[in-house]
Amino acid sequence: MNPTKRREIFHRLQTANPTPTTELEYETPFQLLIAVLLSAQATDKSVNLATRKFFPRHGTPEGLLALGEEGVADFIKTIGLFRTKAKNVIATCEKLLREHDGQVPRDREALEALPGVGRKTANVVLNTAFGEPTIAVDTHIFRVSNRTGLAPGKNVLEVERKLEKVVPREYALDAHHWLILHGRYVCVARKPKCPVCGIADLCEFRQKTPVSQA
Structure with missing residues (x-):
């Protein structure tokens, strides 16, 4: 995947959800x-x-x-x-x-x-909590990074290092949340919701879910 595609992926994720955050509830x-x-x-x-x-x-x-x-x-x-x-x-x-x-x-x-x-x-x-541009690679981010071709890696640390290198700086702070939410609700494990995915045309996953099976 080239830098232009990656930038467009995050641009679209930002447009769809300008202020992503964790779904965990906390005050401090x-x-x-x-x-x-x-x-x-x-x-x-x-x-x-x-x-x-x-x-x-x-x-x-x-x-x-x-x-x-x-x-x-x-x-x-x-x-x-x-x-x-x-x-x-x-x-x-x-x-x-x-x-x-x-x-x-x-x-x-x-x-x-x-x-x-x-x-x-x-x-x-x-x-x-502190606004650092870190990326916590969980199962969702690991799956999305590998499936889309955004930042493929054999383990979570490899994917984290790759994302740190390829995510454009202006998207680094929120990349963590966009990728988690995308994996949790759209690019799900068993049958990704490709027909309603906003970045499907940029994704390099070959076995996309057809509309008939969505």
Whole structure:
């Protein structure tokens, strides 16, 4: 795929959705961090249903520590891997209070040092909370990047590095959200919705879904 096609793809995605953002519900960088941590192998919808129950009263490091691991687990038991996630949430709160005065650090290394926080979670927080032009490659972005030919790669890190190189600078901040939303609602896994896709003519996927099967 050439640079002209890539630029036009992001131009169209921007035209269709000028101000994309995460579908996770949060009010502070800390709440975003916790929501993203909980979203691993879970849907944003399921995370929002859970966090609505405890963010209003316990949406701070001190508030979650007051709940304790069992209390957090009880609130998030509808989410996969809830016991491991509850343990990581409490450990993260303790580390934030001990080392960062309860604030979420604006630093990749410090973020990835938090329990349960990997590169993808750090990228989401840096992008969405702090406005850094990072790209957190999840299953949706990995699929869209490879299927369309936008930034093919064998693993998530390879795709991330490729996107960092090929996404035009003026689209870098929002590229993460456009690609996730496109993969979640249009370029879906089993049967991509090619007939209603706004970038289908630019996409290099050969086995496009015909109108008769859409």
